[in-house]
Amino acid sequence: MEAIILQILNGLDKGSAYALIALGLTLIFGTLGVVNFAHGALFMIGAFCAVTLSRILTLSRTVVDETQTDFLGNPLEVQVPYVYDWFGQATGDAIIDWAVPLSILFAIPVMMLIGVIMERGLIKHFYNRPHADQILVTFGLAIVLQEIIKFYYGANPIPTPAPDAFRGSFDFGAMLGLDPNVVIYPYWRIIYFAFAAVIIGAVFAFLQFTTFGMVVRAGMADRETVQLLGINIDRRFTIMFGLAAAVAGLAGVMYTPINSPNYHMGMDFLVLSFVVVVVGGMGSLPGAVLAGFLLGILESFASMREVLEVLPGINQIIIYLVAIIILLTRPRGLMGRKGVMED
Amino acid sequence: MSKTDLTRRGLLKTSAIAGAGVALPTIFTASSAAAFTNEPTGDTVTLGFNVPQSGPYADEGADELRAYELAVEHLNGGGDGGMMNTFSSNALQGNGILGKKVEYVTGDTQTKADAARASAKSMIEKDGAVMVTGGSSSGVAVAVQALCQEAGIIFMAGLTHSNDTTGKDRKANGFRHFFNSYMSGAALAPVLAANYGTDRKAYHLTADYNWGYTTEEAVRASTEAMGWETVAAVKTPLTQTDFSSYIAPVLQSGADVLVLNHYGGNMVNSLTNAVQFGLREKQVNGKNFEIVVPLYSRLMAKGAGANVKGIFGSTNWHWSLQDEGSKAFVKSFGTKYGFPPSQAAHTCYVQAMLYADAVERAGSFNPCAVGEALEGFEFDGMGNGKTLYRAEDHQCFKDVLVVRGKENPESEFDLLEIVEVTPVDQVTYAPDHPQMGGAEATLGECNPGA
Numbered sequence A: 001m002e003a004i005i006l007q008i009l010n011g012l013d014k015g016s017a018y019a020l021i022a023l024g025l026t027l028i029f030g031t032l033g034v035v036n037f038a039h040g041a042l043f044m045i046g047a048f049c050a051v052t053l054s055r056i057l058t059l060s061r062t063v064v065d066e067t068q069t070d071f072l073g074n075p076l077e078v079q080v081p082y083v084y085d086w087f088g089q090a091t092g093d094a095i096i097d098w099a100v101p102l103s104i105l106f107a108i109p110v111m112m113l114i115g116v117i118m119e120r121g122l123i124k125h126f127y128n129r130p131h132a133d134q135i136l137v138t139f140g141l142a143i144v145l146q147e148i149i150k151f152y153y154g155a156n157p158i159p160t161p162a163p164d165a166f167r168g169s170f171d172f173g174a175m176l177g178l179d180p181n182v183v184i185y186p187y188w189r190i191i192y193f194a195f196a197a198v199i200i201g202a203v204f205a206f207l208q209f210t211t212f213g214m215v216v217r218a219g220m221a222d223r224e225t226v227q228l229l230g231i232n233i234d235r236r237f238t239i240m241f242g243l244a245a246a247v248a249g250l251a252g253v254m255y256t257p258i259n260s261p262n263y264h265m266g267m268d269f270l271v272l273s274f275v276v277v278v279v280g281g282m283g284s285l286p287g288a289v290l291a292g293f294l295l296g297i298l299e300s301f302a303s304m305r306e307v308l309e310v311l312p313g314i315n316q317i318i319i320y321l322v323a324i325i326i327l328l329t330r331p332r333g334l335m336g337r338k339g340v341m342e343d
Numbered sequence B: 001m002s003k004t005d006l007t008r009r010g011l012l013k014t015s016a017i018a019g020a021g022v023a024l025p026t027i028f029t030a031s032s033a034a035a036f037t038n039e040p041t042g043d044t045v046t047l048g049f050n051v052p053q054s055g056p057y058a059d060e061g062a063d064e065l066r067a068y069e070l071a072v073e074h075l076n077g078g079g080d081g082g083m084m085n086t087f088s089s090n091a092l093q094g095n096g097i098l099g100k101k102v103e104y105v106t107g108d109t110q111t112k113a114d115a116a117r118a119s120a121k122s123m124i125e126k127d128g129a130v131m132v133t134g135g136s137s138s139g140v141a142v143a144v145q146a147l148c149q150e151a152g153i154i155f156m157a158g159l160t161h162s163n164d165t166t167g168k169d170r171k172a173n174g175f176r177h178f179f180n181s182y183m184s185g186a187a188l189a190p191v192l193a194a195n196y197g198t199d200r201k202a203y204h205l206t207a208d209y210n211w212g213y214t215t216e217e218a219v220r221a222s223t224e225a226m227g228w229e230t231v232a233a234v235k236t237p238l239t240q241t242d243f244s245s246y247i248a249p250v251l252q253s254g255a256d257v258l259v260l261n262h263y264g265g266n267m268v269n270s271l272t273n274a275v276q277f278g279l280r281e282k283q284v285n286g287k288n289f290e291i292v293v294p295l296y297s298r299l300m301a302k303g304a305g306a307n308v309k310g311i312f313g314s315t316n317w318h319w320s321l322q323d324e325g326s327k328a329f330v331k332s333f334g335t336k337y338g339f340p341p342s343q344a345a346h347t348c349y350v351q352a353m354l355y356a357d358a359v360e361r362a363g364s365f366n367p368c369a370v371g372e373a374l375e376g377f378e379f380d381g382m383g384n385g386k387t388l389y390r391a392e393d394h395q396c397f398k399d400v401l402v403v404r405g406k407e408n409p410e411s412e413f414d415l416l417e418i419v420e421v422t423p424v425d426q427v428t429y430a431p432d433h434p435q436m437g438g439a440e441a442t443l444g445e446c447n448p449g450a
Helices: A002-032 A039-057 A082-087 A089-097 A099-121 A131-153 A187-209 A211-221 A223-228 A233-255 A265-280 A285-302 A305-310 A314-329 B008-033 B058-075 B113-125 B138-151 B181-196 B210-225 B244-253 B265-276 B298-308 B324-337 B343-362 B367-374
Strands: A060-069 A075-081 A169-171 A184-186 B044-051 B101-108 B131-134 B154-157 B174-176 B201-207 B229-236 B257-261 B290-295 B312-315 B377-379 B387-389 B400-405 B416-422
Touching: A002 A039, A002 A187, A002 A211, A002 A233, A002 A265, A002 A285, A002 B244, A039 A089, A039 A099, A039 A131, A039 A233, A039 A265, A060 A082, A075 A082, A082 A089, A089 A099, A099 A233, A131 A265, A169 A187, A184 A187, A187 A211, A187 A233, A187 A285, A211 A223, A211 A233, A223 A233, A233 A265, A265 A285, A265 A314, A285 A305, A285 A314, A285 B244, A305 A314, A305 B229, B044 B058, B044 B113, B044 B343, B058 B101, B058 B131, B058 B298, B058 B324, B058 B343, B101 B113, B113 B131, B113 B138, B131 B343, B138 B154, B138 B174, B138 B210, B154 B343, B154 B367, B181 B210, B181 B290, B181 B312, B181 B400, B181 B416, B201 B210, B201 B244, B210 B229, B210 B257, B210 B290, B229 B244, B244 B265, B257 B265, B265 B290, B265 B298, B298 B400, B298 B416, B324 B343, B343 B367, B343 B377
Parallel strands: B044 B101, B044 B131, B131 B154, B154 B174, B201 B229, B201 B257, B257 B290, B290 B312
Antiparallel strands: A060 A075, A169 A184, B312 B400, B377 B387, B400 B416
16 A cells, blocks of 8 residues: 555656656647657756756855865865855855756746747758658757757766755655655655646646637647638747747756756656657647656556566566557547547 | 780799799788787887767766876876886886887777777777777676677776676686675675674665676675675666656665665666655664665766765775875876876776786787786785786786765765775685686686787
């Protein structure tokens, strides 16, 4: 029982990341009809927005401290962050400590901008080309972005901790009346799940309750007719691309305290997110979210020792196995509509 | 019309004889040149540095390359000479190797066995490298070592910690200075017993490849021998990035120690996850829950940040050592690059020096002569105290460092503190030890190639 609760909780945060990335993928696919293999790279760049902001916040001036020596016996050069000079040490420390949540504000405009540049600069030219061309160009773009990040930040993971207040873990078991120490769950993962839920809710509300969203939905259903009505649907779709990039970026920002970001984290998520999109049904936003959480939880269950003893290696294939079963029984995915990508 | 007595038959005869005459000396010189693969004939000698320049261990590879460049500089008489001044053997003069100036080529292993073999092959066949060295993964080391054995050149392994490199997969042309899983287990166990007691229940998470298996086996064997119980051992995919589903069940299992047989990015992530789940603040079986990382590196410790504080592990070398060799190396490397060297850089520098020294002592680049000079070679002054290159398996035997993540680091390099220097006798094993491939494991014949 405890093990089951634990693995459901575990699946929720992984599922949150899958759902957020798959949501962005589906938004792009549904609006622009482009299969965007660079979406994992956007997730990764989001994470590096957090790294960049924390580097900016810790920009320092060098003070030579004659009383201490460095590893070669020379006088030690101490780094004093500028925020200490401006706000005093206590406030400065607090600002540095809260770098990851602050990065949300930093990442939204940056990611929107990167998304719009990507769409206008490159992907626009591939609308009338076959899907295979789109996949190749976006995949190539992903590799380029990855190498740029590696060039500037190195290949090793960069620790980006959560604020002190959210470190440690919460004893769910004790709350539910189970033995203490059995069902524990880190605070930050709870926050990640809640954050994902808010973002997903906001995207749906935006599409459902605003005029802009209504036009976009109409464009997704029938682009030509909307254009015939004199609406510049292309511009709206570009904005949607920026929005999808921001969603992926935010998923990346908030993910950094869970796993230290490195340059290939995007690729790790990309392939699974595509499986999520296909299982959820191409072009279906609720399908993407549902499938994201479903596969996240299934993956968690498959990594249990008890399961692995019966079926060794199942943890590595479970997602693909489930994808095959769902596609065999429901070829359009869980919530796929007729006519999407079938012409 | 002039008449010549040149007939077809006559022409063939003459040209055959002339051809043989021209060919004869080259046949002789070719056969003498082919005494062994890539014999250096000019006034330079080419070494091949095969390190990960891309992929997950690229930073480690970059540090290895820095160390090799430093070693080449010192061998050619540049710089301050580094550990050449403290090395107990005085064969090296700073005039290259056997009077030949040292040049080098580099390859990118990408930390993939096939890519590493391809780059080693190209350095041997195209660039004429007479020795290949480097690498940051045991999978790569075993693959490249086998290739060098076939090609007939010496392989001086870089960072590889799996028992197999000098265990079941040992080769006559391959040599390892770095320590191994068995030594980590043997060195760690007494320190763990002293700090955490002998009544402990351990839970192992193990990277699902060659190095993971031998490390788990070694740590289990040595901790079980002193009374610990192993509750469970779970293999984790090498590509795993989020370890939460493996970490979460640990507390439920009744274990009070978690052993992470992970390296590189795996270790950074699994340790970060374990700390997030609050394992280190828990009390189990009336004891503090503890985490152990059998193989530590400073570059990994940097990736894991504050999470490494207080966690035990082992390492081949650390820049804070105060012997003359280490001090000379840190000074030389630190002055050139501005930061202290990693253990990967150290082992690579030492391997390059040991190779050059063995060639000088053998008086030849012939791999069999070099191998003979390295076998049973005892030396000192290279940062690990008295060291023996054992003839039976080409493994270096030296003291092992047990380290702990430092609670109050004084600088960004000051992440690990040395808890104990385990004397070499405690980590020595028989060449036919079961963990090392047993009695079947053999070096085979030395291969000089062509």
